Amino acid sequence: MSTTYDVRVYKTETYQGKKTTTHYVRWKVAGKLHREGFRTAALADSFRSELVSASRRGEAFHVDTGRPVSMQREEHTMSWFRLACAFVDMKWPRAAATTRRTNAEALTTVTTALFTTAKGKPDDKLIRAALGRWAFNTSRRDQDKPDAIAGALRWIERNTRPVSALADPEVLRPVLDALTVRLDGKPYAPSVVSRRRKILSTTVEYAVERKLLTKNPIPALKWTAPRTVHAVDRRSVANPVQARTLLAAVGTQQRSGPRLVAFFGCLYFAALRPEEAVALAKHNLSLPEKGWGELTIDTAEPHAGKEWTDSGANRDRRQLKQRARGESRTVPCPPELTALLHSHIRQFGTAADGRLFTGERNGQELPKLTIVRAWQRARAEVFTQEVVATPLAGTPYDLRHAAVSTWLNGGVPAVTVAEWAGHSVEVLLKIYAKCLDGEAAAVRQRVEAALGHRPSG
Structure with a gap:
């Protein structure tokens, strides 16, 4: 790699975006322009100062990378912890709040598997908090920290x-194994393992990009990930009688239950995702007094936690899943849901911005914990202890599974169901095409008829 002493460092430029501000350090090496972006002015100034100091010391710069020889040498021996922080910063401006949190969780697990010693190691819980809530959170890393966190x-x-x-299989294999096990020793769900492995692989690719590794060693490693189950567990899908009974039970849960009946109704009768129902506003409704109406879904507000959002709110306002910003979809509103929504608006009104579902305090966002508690109490009231222990309608999201399964089993074409649910047909048939309770018996009767058996009686 050729070097030169022809270096010129420019003033830092600031780009003000809609949500974030980026500070760019610009410099030329042998006439080739280089640029590096930073989240804060302090980080940009620090990096610029290193370049200026190296130039004044008469240090050679690499023409291709634009870095001083000393800095380039340091990068080739960069620790995993520093790389992970750099990866988080690179992804942060364009990542959804839930993605930021997921990245932090995965990188925390990887980092704890790459310690060189246990001597003097802080408490495990403290380490996880230091990594997951501070080091791998770009907006908080430079803030004042508790002494214990800073020490960790x-x-x-x-x-x-x-x-x-990581190029050593004896180091990499335990890291991948660590992604499969929870803190209590129980295995993670295969979908969680798959997601975290992808984050690790993307981070390693970033290391290759920065020339810290010659290639990604993960594909060549003989390591088998747990098999991922894509289909919904049929046992979690409620039939119409069970779903309606649960909705009625939600209405009896004080104090928040009555204002959540229509919310859960949107999940069951219109197959909305919880984050879509939370964002539903009056302008999204096209409803007659009675009968069929339509819901136009254009926004989702997934819960991420205020530490991960740019707004400081617990929910991140985003475009619909797998859709471009500004795209929407239209979902039919059955008469039963039309009645629920009218009743909700008459009883509770809407927030100042038109949102239908809020917390008990005026205009407050609907807390995730409120939703979960109301659902758990309704299940405990309706089901026996034996049924509560099963996956049947175990989470509010299972109402969406039940809705899509009901449509499919009712004979609605898969293309139409996919459009209503916001899926591709391939994903729909792979994940949601599940039978309701009692469908298996009907299928067996058809088989018996085909075999020539006459129905009894």
């Missing part, structure tokens, strides 16, 4: 393996 981060930075160690 200093220990982590001193005692994490270099990125280059």
Whole structure:
């Protein structure tokens, strides 16, 4: 790699976006322009100062990378912890709040599997908090930290393996194994393992991009991930009688239950995702006094936690899942849901911005915990202890599964169901095409008839 002493460092530029501000350091090496972006002015100034200092010392710069020789050498021995922080910062501006949190959780697990020693190691719970809530949160990393957190981060930075160690199968394999096990020793769901493995692989690809590794060693490693189950567990799908009984039970749960009946109704009768129902506003409704109406869904507000959103709210306002910003979809509103929505508006009104579903305090966003508690109490009231222990309607999201299954089993074409539910037909048939309770018996009767058996009686 060729070097030169022809270096010129420019003033830092600031780009003000709609949600984030980026500070760019610009410099030329042998006439080739280089640019590096930073979340804060302090980080940009620090990096620029390093470039200026190296130039004034008469240090050679690499023409291809634009970095001083000393800095380039340091990067080739970069620790995993520093790389993970850089990866988070690179992804942060364009990532959804839930993705930011998921990245932090995965990288925390990986980092704790790459410590070089246990000597002087802080408490495991403290380490996870330091990594997951501070180090891998770009907006909080430079804030004042509790002394215990700051001390834990200093220990982590001193005692994490270099990125280059991942090229060793004896190091990489335990890291992948760590992604499969929960803190209590029980295995993670295969979908969680798959998601975290993808995050690790993407981070390693970033290391290759930065020339810290020559190639991604993960594909070549003989390691088998747990098999991912894509289909919905049929046992979790409620039939219409069970779903309506649960909705009625929600209405008796004080104090928030009555204002959540229509919310859960949107999940069951219109197959909305919870984050779509939370964002539903009066302007999204096209309803007659009675009968069929329509819901136009154009926004989702998934719960991420205020530490991960740009707005500081617990919910992140986003476009619909797998849709471009500004895209919407129209869902039919059955007469039963039309009645529920009219009743809800008459009883509780709407927020100042037109939102239908809010917390008990005026205009407050609907807390996730309120939704979960009301559903759990309704299940406990309706079902026996034996049924409560099963997956049947175990989470509010299972109402959406039940809705899509009902449509499919009712004979609605898969293309139409996919459009209503916001899925591709392939994903729909792979995940949601499940039978309701009692459908198996009807199928068996058809088989008996085909075999020539006459019905009894």
